[in-house]
Amino acid sequence: MSQKTPLLDHPLSDWPVLLSEGKTMPAYRSRQVAQWIFRHHVSDWEGMKNLPEEDRCRWSDRWDLSLPVLREERMSRDGTRKLLLELSDGARIESVLIPRDDRATLCVSSQVGCGIGCRFCRTADMGLVRNLSVSEMLGQIRLANRLLTERPIRDTLGEDSGAPFLSRVNHLVFMGMGEPLANFDTLVRALSVLTSPEGFALSPRRITVSTSGLAGRIRDLGVAGIPVNLAVSLSAPTETLREALMPISLRHPIRSILEACRSYPLRNRQRITFEYVLLGGVNDSPDQARELARLLAPFRSKVNLIPFNPYPGSPYLRPDRSRVLRFQEVLLAKGVTATLRTTRGEDILGACGQLALTPSPLPIKEPPTWKTIDSSMPV
């Protein structure tokens, strides 16, 4: 195994000292390195052509810039790309790249597996294997940018789609494998690189952190000073039902989650998103919609309704469309903004709650496009 240390595990502010190693180095040198990594998607020292060869050789012995290895890519009919990635210790995670209109959104994983145990989530079956490091979180975005450079959104969706020629991820959602707030310090360090002008330079407004509701950590995120969007998976309007669907509720009941949400700083027109996975016959009645509206009345919020995406062996059913629409109508009538999430990548098990590492094709009318990546392929 490589003895090199991932440079991206260190804060950008430390790079000048780390890279100079006590020698005299122009102040702009570490900024050049950052530009190669974050603007030009370079993943080896050799590719940084305008930097002195002597420095590059020295750094390449010490600092690792490698990306996760793309083991497999599945392309959905709607252009969604599910990426199976292998990390340096052999652990595997998934990221999902979702093209739509002028957006290239990457759904990022924060842990290998997840220990939260939501009953409607396929990742929960894996349990928690380990937390991701900063470089592993950022590696997903670096790799996606590399893939988009090779194959921009318009190529994926087709010439007629009218999609812009996007070759970079421009929205991020921490909704992949894992509970991001359970890997809090690493998440905040990754967010700092994502939003730094010398890093990915993404607006915090284009980043959403989704949580199952770790109340204390919601507060901590609020004081971390990076005004990302907060999404909270609620999925039940009563404590009893939520405890049955999301056992984390035993430690973080709805009332303490909502209290923590009240303290989350919102900028102009920013709102908290409450995600609500609709499970047929379980939490999708008009009465439950009314109860949800009552809970959320004090908040500047919107509800994102997510009809359950079944997967092989899942214990729940997708609700009838009429019930979904009725649920939404009740919320709207009560003055709660409620949107219905368009399911993306369902045919490749890349939709919300479907991420897990074993490929289990759903019975679909047309098979998804499969593209198995040769492990030796440079990415």
Ligand code: SF4
């Ligand atoms: S929904 Fe999110 S928090 Fe819940 S088990 Fe799945 S990955 Fe973990």
